[in-house]
Amino acid sequence: MTYSIIGRDPADGAVGAAVQSKFPGVGSIVLHGRAGVGCITTQAFANPRHGDDGLDSLAAGRDTGGELRGQQSAALLVVKPGGGYGGYSGRHVDISVYDHAEPIHELARCYRLHRLSYFPSDSDQLMPVDAALARELKAIMRRAGFRDLPDGPDWGETEIALLRRFMGVENYDNRLRDDALIDAEVLADLRRRYPPAE
Numbered sequence: 177m178t179y180s181i182i183g184r185d186p187a188d189g190a191v192g193a194a195v196q197s198k199f200p201g202v203g204s205i206v207l208h209g210r211a212g213v214g215c216i217t218t219q220a221f222a223n224p225r226h227g228d229d230g231l232d233s234l235a236a237g238r239d240t241g242g243e244l245r246g247q248q249s250a251a252l253l254v255v256k257p258g259g260g261y262g263g264y265s266g267r268h269v270d271i272s273v274y275d276h277a278e279p280i281h282e283l284a285r286c287y288r289l290h291r292l293s294y295f296p297s298d299s300d301q302l303m304p305v306d307a308a309l310a311r312e313l314k315a316i317m318r319r320a321g322f323r324d325l326p327d328g329p330d331w332g333e334t335e336i337a338l339l340r341r342f343m344g345v346e347n348y349d350n351r352l353r354d355d356a357l358i359d360a361e362v363l364a365d366l367r368r369r370y371p372p373a374e
Contacts, residue, residue, distance in 0.1 A: 179237045180206060180217040183229055185256075190268055191215045192229070192254030196280060198243045203251020203272035211255045211266025235280050250279035252287060261294055261350075269294075293347045297359040305331045305356045313358070317342050319370045331356050 178197035184190070193215040195206045209215035238247065251272040259268030271290055276282040305313065307329030314325045314335070322342055326334065340352050343362065346369075351359045 178202065178206065178219050178243060180219060181237070182215050182217060184214075188256060190254050190256035190259065192252065192269065193217050194250070194252045194283075195219075196238060196243060196247065196250040198245035198248045200249050201272065201274045202249045203253065207251050207253040209253050209255035209267070211257045211259055211268075213255075215253065215255060238280055247277070247279050248275055249273055250276075250283040252283055292351070292362065292365055294350060297351045297353075297361075301360045302353075302357040303360050303363070305335075305358055307331075309358070309363075310335065313339060313363075313366075315372065316366050316370045319373075320346075 178195065178199065180193060180195040182191070182193045184192075189212075191209060191214050193207045193209060195202050195217060197206075206217050206219060207215070208218070249272070252269055253267070253271075254269040255266050256268045257266060259266050260270075269287065269290060271283060271286045273279045273282045273286065303309075310329050310331040313331075314327075317325060317338065320342060322338060325338060336354065336356060339358070340354070343349075343352055346366075348359075348362050351362050353359075
């Protein structure tokens with residue numbers, strides 16, 4: 177059977193819902209939400225007119241029996257005032273996996289990408305770019321095709337501007353910086369995506 181969960185974060189007012197099923201594109205008909213109002217899920221013969229932590233709950237549901245027919249799709253919806261790209265839509269997270277052999281794992285992977293592209297940096301995740309990190313970031317940017325980088329450990333206005341351009345190309349728009357700091361989550365993703373040649 178299809179199963180879903182709704183949760184609320186009282187600290188910031190975010191309300192989220194998640195679903196998993198053996199029905200393709202399940203999120204488009206089961207999950208409904210509006211920032212400042214709430215979420216509703218509809219199941220069985222869903223009625224679409226009814227309109228951050230669901231992933232663990234989905235996995236727990238799957239591991240305790242889950243959908244009798246197996247797995248095919250999953251979705252996650254979180255709404256909150258000021259949510260969404262640039263804070264305009266109220267849809268803080270809206271991810272749907274239409275058809276996948278491991279939809280919850282794929283949903284979790286897509287959520288990690290979503291965090292990097294849509295969420296701003298957490299202030300406790302910002303770290304200074306020292307000489308060693310400056311060299312590493314320059315090497316990463318060179319591997320990504322940014323060849324016009326001055327050599328050496330310096331990290332000034334030129335390097336900051338190039339890193340902003342690079343981060344924009346890589347879809348880290350909401351984590352761009354105008355200073356000599358970098359987001360640790362972005363850095364970890366860059367290291368994973370652009371490893372040194374062996």
